Amino acid sequence: MRFLWTSALKDLRHFRRDPASLAIWLLIPVFIITLFSLAFGPGQVSPQGRLLLADEDNTFLSSMIGNAFSQGQLGKMVLVEKVKADEGRRRIHKGGGSAFLLIPKGFSNAFLNNKPARLELLTNPAQRILPGIIQETLSILVEGGFYLQALVGDQVRMMTAGPPPGKSAEQHVIDISRSIHRVMEKLNASIDPPLLELESKVIEEKLTPRVNFGAAMLPGILFMTVLFLGQGMSARVWREREQGVLRRLAVTPARPGLYLGGKLLATGLVLLAVTTAAILLGGWVLDAPLTNWPLAVLWATFSGMAVCLLILLVTMHAPSARSANVAGTLVVFPMMMVGGSLLPFEAMPAGMAAIGRWTPNGMAIVQLSAILTGSVEPARLLTLCAALVIFAAAAGWLVSRRLRRGFLS
Amino acid sequence: MIELEQLRKSFGDLTAVDGVSFTAQPGELFGLLGPNGAGKTTTIGCISGLLTPTAGRVRVAGHDVVRDGIAARRAIGVVPQEIALYEDLSAMENLDYWGGAQGMRKPALRARSLEVLDLTGLADRASEPVKRFSGGMKRRLNFACGILHQPKVLLLDEPTVGVDPQSRVRLLELIRAQARAGACVLYTTHYMEEAESLCDRLAIIDHGKIIAQGTLEELRSLLGERDLLRLTGVFRPEAVRVALAAMNRVEIVQAEEHQISLAVAGATSRLPEIFAALAAAGAEIRGTTLTQPSLESLFIKLTGKELRE
Numbered sequence: 051m052r053f054l055w056t057s058a059l060k061d062l063r064h065f066r067r068d069p070a071s072l073a074i075w076l077l078i079p080v081f082i083i084t085l086f087s088l089a090f091g092p093g094q095v096s097p098q099g100r101l102l103l104a105d106e107d108n109t110f111l112s113s114m115i116g117n118a119f120s121q122g123q124l125g126k127m128v129l130v131e132k133v134k135a136d137e138g139r140r141r142i143h144k145g146g147g148s149a150f151l152l153i154p155k156g157f158s159n160a161f162l163n164n165k166p167a168r169l170e171l172l173t174n175p176a177q178r179i180l181p182g183i184i185q186e187t188l189s190i191l192v193e194g195g196f197y198l199q200a201l202v203g204d205q206v207r208m209m210t211a212g213p214p215p216g217k218s219a220e221q222h223v224i225d226i227s228r229s230i231h232r233v234m235e236k237l238n239a240s241i242d243p244p245l246l247e248l249e250s251k252v253i254e255e256k257l258t259p260r261v262n263f264g265a266a267m268l269p270g271i272l273f274m275t276v277l278f279l280g281q282g283m284s285a286r287v288w289r290e291r292e293q294g295v296l297r298r299l300a301v302t303p304a305r306p307g308l309y310l311g312g313k314l315l316a317t318g319l320v321l322l323a324v325t326t327a328a329i330l331l332g333g334w335v336l337d338a339p340l341t342n343w344p345l346a347v348l349w350a351t352f353s354g355m356a357v358c359l360l361i362l363l364v365t366m367h368a369p370s371a372r373s374a375n376v377a378g379t380l381v382v383f384p385m386m387m388v389g390g391s392l393l394p395f396e397a398m399p400a401g402m403a404a405i406g407r408w409t410p411n412g413m414a415i416v417q418l419s420a421i422l423t424g425s426v427e428p429a430r431l432l433t434l435c436a437a438l439v440i441f442a443a444a445a446g447w448l449v450s451r452r453l454r455r456g457f458l459s
Numbered sequence: 460m461i462e463l464e465q466l467r468k469s470f471g472d473l474t475a476v477d478g479v480s481f482t483a484q485p486g487e488l489f490g491l492l493g494p495n496g497a498g499k500t501t502t503i504g505c506i507s508g509l510l511t512p513t514a515g516r517v518r519v520a521g522h523d524v525v526r527d528g529i530a531a532r533r534a535i536g537v538v539p540q541e542i543a544l545y546e547d548l549s550a551m552e553n554l555d556y557w558g559g560a561q562g563m564r565k566p567a568l569r570a571r572s573l574e575v576l577d578l579t580g581l582a583d584r585a586s587e588p589v590k591r592f593s594g595g596m597k598r599r600l601n602f603a604c605g606i607l608h609q610p611k612v613l614l615l616d617e618p619t620v621g622v623d624p625q626s627r628v629r630l631l632e633l634i635r636a637q638a639r640a641g642a643c644v645l646y647t648t649h650y651m652e653e654a655e656s657l658c659d660r661l662a663i664i665d666h667g668k669i670i671a672q673g674t675l676e677e678l679r680s681l682l683g684e685r686d687l688l689r690l691t692g693v694f695r696p697e698a699v700r701v702a703l704a705a706m707n708r709v710e711i712v713q714a715e716e717h718q719i720s721l722a723v724a725g726a727t728s729r730l731p732e733i734f735a736a737l738a739a740a741g742a743e744i745r746g747t748t749l750t751q752p753s754l755e756s757l758f759i760k761l762t763g764k765e766l767r768e
Contacts, residue, residue, distance in 0.1 A: 056559030060545065060552070067547040067588065294543035298604075301507040301537045302560040303529045458509075 053304045057312020058319070064286065065320055075278035076324065079271040082392070099128050099148030099180030104135040109158040115151075115169075118191055119184070128184060142172045148180040149173045151188065161195060162210055164203055176400050201237070205229050265338030266394045269418040272328050272350055273357070273411045274391040276321065277382045280358035283317050284365040288374050291457065300458035307450040314446075318355045325350040329422070341424035349421055349431075353414035356438050357385075359445045360410055366452050390415045460485055460643055461506060461612055466515035468501050475501040477667040478515070483645055483660070485611065488638045490658030491647040492754065498667040499647040500540065503616050506645065507537050520611045533562070536610030536642075538618045542597045543604075546590040550581050550600050553589060554607055561608040568607075575603040578633060595626030602630060606637060613637050613644045619653065631657055651754040663758060670761050679752055685710070686726035687756035688733070691718050691746040702740035709733065712760050720759060 065072055101119055105112050119130050128148070133141070135152050142150035152170035160167035171188055173181035198206075205226050213222035290296050299309060325347045332338035340346075364381050368374035386392055388402060389411035395403040406412040417434060420426035461483040468476040476498045483489035493499050504510035506517055508524045508531060517524045520534035544553050554572040563571065576582045579599040589597060602618055615634065619627045634657065638644045648654055654661055655675060662672035671678055685708070696714040703709050703721070709729075712720040723729055726749055737744060750756050 052564070053559050053562075056556060060548065060556045063548055063552055064545070290545075293546075294539055294541035295545060297509060297541075298537065298539055298543040298557075299560055300509050301532055301535060302557070303532045303562055304560040 051308070053308045054311045054315065057309050058315040059312075061286075061313055061316035062319065065316070071282060072320070075275055075282060078278065079274040079391075082271065082274070099177065099184070100146075101128050101130045101184055102133045102138040102141055102147045102150040103130050104133055104138045104150070104152045106135065106155040107153045107157040108155075111158040111161060112153045115153060115188075115191060119187060124183070124187065127180065139172070142174060145174055145176050147174060148177050149184040151184075161199070162203075162207055164199060201233055202230055205233075263394075264336040265332060266396070266419075268328065268332040268336060268338050269350075269415045269422065270389075270391040270394060272325060272418070273354065273389070273415050274386055275324060275328075276350075276354035276357050277361070277386055277391065277411065279317055279321065279324075279354070280361035281365075281378045281382050283313060283358055284362050284374060284378050285371075287313070287362065287366065288371040292371055296453075296458045306453035306458060307446070310446065310449055310453065314355055314359065317358050318351055321351045321354045321358075322347065325354070339423045342421050342426070346418055346421040350414070350418055352435075353410075353417070353438060356442050356445070357410050357414065359442060359449065363445045363449050363452075366449055366457060385409055385411050388412070460518075460520060461489070461645055462516075462518040463502075463506070464516045466502065466505055466517060467513045468498075468505055468510060469513045475667050476505065479664070479667070479669050480515075481662050481669065481672060483643050485643045486638055486641050487660065488634070488644045488646060488658045490654040490661040491645060491664055492649065492651070492654050492661055492758070493647075493664035494649055497664045499664060500616055501667075502664070503537075503614050503645065503647060506612075507535055507614055508532055534611040536605040536608060536613045538602050538605035538613070538615045540616040540618075540620060542601050544589050544597060544601060547588055549586045549588055550576060550592075550603075551585045553600065553604060557604040558607050563608055571607060571609075575607055578636075579603045580629060593623075594621055595623045598622045598626060599630065599633075602633060606633075609640075609642075611642060613642045615644065615646045617648055618646075619648070619650065627653075651758070655754055661754070663754075663761060665762050671757070675754070678754065678757055681757060681760070685722040685724045685752060687712070687750040687752070687759060688721045688723050688726045688730075689718065689748040689750070690721070690737070690742075690744050693717065693743040693745075694719055694737070695741055698740040699737060699742060702736045703733070706732070706736060722756075722760060 103116050103119075105116060116130055116132070119125070119128050131147070133150075138147075138150040138152065141147055150170075150172040154168060154170070157167050157169070159165075169188065169192070171185060173185060175181075208222075208226050208229075213219050287296075296309075300306070329338070329340065329343050329346055329350070333340040333343070361378060361381055365374040365378045368377045388406040389409040390398075390403075390406050391411065395406055395412075395416070398406060407416055413434065417426065417431060421431070461481075463482070464480050466476055466479040467474065479498070479502055481489070491499050491502060501510065505512045506519060506524065508528045511525060519531040522531035522534065524531040545556065548556070551572060554575065555568065558568040558572065573582065573585075576585050579602060581596060581600060581603065584592065584596065589600060592600065598618065598621075602615075605615075606613065613634075618634075619630055622630065631653065634644060634646065638659075646654070646658060658675070660672070660674050661678060662669045663678075664670070671681060694714065694716055696716065696719075699714050699719055700711060703711060708724040710722040712722055714720075721733070723733070726733075730747075734744060
């Protein structure tokens with residue numbers, strides 16, 4: 051087992067002698083995060099959807115529906131775009147929005163006269179959250195409209211119809227106001243004073259805190275470094291093979307598994323240093339959340355080692371150093387693109403994000419974010435830790451077998 | 460001690476080593492000679508445990524390299540043909556690593572590292588990255604890593620390839636010292652002069668087979684102390700054979716249209732006689748090379764080609 055440390059020490063010396071490679075692996079992600087932060091600004095990350103609204107009724111009431119989606123917090127999440135009905139249908143079928151709402155001509159008239167009225171809402175199945183929010187908001191509006199109709203429908207109809215012949219406008223308004231007042235007095239008997247005594251209690255907010263763009267990118271960027279480190283480790287193994295040092299190692303009593311273990315240990319130690327620095331710097335510079343940061347560092351280190359092992363496993367089965375380099379690139383770059391390293395999952399199309407969350411680095415990134423924001427589910431984390439251990443054992447065995455069977459010689 | 464019995468190693472249809480047998484004793488310098496591709500490196504690969512023999516048996520220091528591989532590898536030191544070193548690490552760091560791979564521990568390892576660095580003349584460059592070393596210095600460090608753990612069996616695979624004369628002399632001295640210290644040294648080379656000056660016993664290998672083995676004297680006696688005369692020009696092989704058949708103590712080693720090789724006793728005094736016979740056979744001689752009896756001439760006699768071809 052002593053050779054494990056000897057082997058790790060050798061690789062740590064390589065890192066020390068070749069600081070340029072390490073610096074490049076670290077600086078590329080830092081450069082990208084800086085660029086993205088500058089491009090997107092320090093604002094909050096909120097998903098923004100698009101509601102395509104075709105208002106054929108074009109009345110005060112129909113415009114109120116459109117305005118309801120532009121108010122308050124909802125207005126920050128949903129962008130309302132007025133379109134023609136045909137255009138709206140065409141765009142929603144192509145996935146060009148979160149939802150399409152058609153307010154048909156005569157809607158206000160039907161509503162005020164207590165006749166059946168119809169609103170048409172088409173949602174985008176490729177998006178999960180925002181179409182749901184729009185649908186829920188519309189349901190609340192329709193329900194609110196129903197109660198309004200039931201309570202003061204007559205008064206509203208009187209108001210829209212105008213004063214009857216022989217009655218002054220002033221008298222008409224007074225009569226309507228009195229009528230509404232009587233309805234409210236009847237209602238007050240039921241709702242004021244409240245029949246239920248409410249006890250208020252402040253409960254600690256357990257919502258996931260929102261973070262700025264740079265902080266949201268931090269876990270992904272960290273795993274970009276992991277991917278580069280994994281690719282670098284694979285390249286080094288092939289270089290050692292081409293230099294003949296692995297052949298020489300094969301004729302010593304040292305076990306190939308210890309050589310591999312040493313390499314992983316060295317990579318793990320570098321990862322430990324890098325993740326600690328990145329997470330703490332992220333908290334300081336990017337105002338990233340640092341809940342459970344020691345656990346986050348450990349998770350990033352061990353899951354990062356597993357990702358490196360995966361890259362090594364793939365590249366070591368290539369027939370030559372050149373094809374190993376190509377195989378490494380073919381593994382690393384799609385993982386980087388889909389797995390949340392170049393773009394946070396929140397900013398990806400839903401389908402791509404769903405796939406990305408199932409990639410090895412994607413799963414690690416999701417958990418790392420959850421640990422840092424304090425929203426991690428311990429049971430899921432434990433399950434993933436167990437899966438990580440099983441994967442590492444299997445991959446380690448496969449790589450050792452490849453070392454013994456032909457790779458060394 | 461190295462014992463090979465009918466060693467065979469095939470790679471698919473290609474048989475790289477075919478029925479090789481020899482024994483090398485402790486304290487002995489055993490040379491394995493042959494041209495490139497003759498099977499020397501494959502033989503060393505099988506002895507060191509890097510390659511698994513297809514057939515036959517290999518024992519090193521009493522251990523079967525297949526069944527008792529780790530014990531066999533503990534007894535072996537290998538100096539490979541390529542410079543198998545970490546170039547961005549220092550000489551001392553390389554020795555730390557290879558000593559660790561051999562299971563050596565720190566205080567003894569450090570002392571032995573200093574010793575081999577001193578032996579190889581690299582003590583003053585111990586902390587310098589290997590990439591700054593000259594080719595000869597790298598070769599010496601390559602050797603130092605192989606002898607670090609004082610192996611009972613030392614396998615040297617063409618360790619002087621591309622080495623400057625000064626480093627070569629030093630390396631050959633170091634190799635002799637290992638044998639004097641009791642190690643069994645197997646030395647492969649295609650440099651005849653090195654083998655002649657260094658080895659106690661030799662085996663000549665070609666196309667994966669041992670074609671001759673013994674001490675230098677035993678091998679020379681195969682030539683019958685005859686000189687090797689090589690003539691170039693234009694020849695009619697059949698006419699040459701007829702013309703020289705009647706000549707006493709002249710043996711035709713090779714006869715082709717543009718070159719003939721003859722083993723001749725006292726060739727210097729017999730050149731006019733030979734030239735006359737060849738001229739009568741219609742030969743046109745353009746060049747003459749006379750070689751005293753040596754491994755080179757023996758190799759040509761046995762294989763019909765030069766060692767470096």
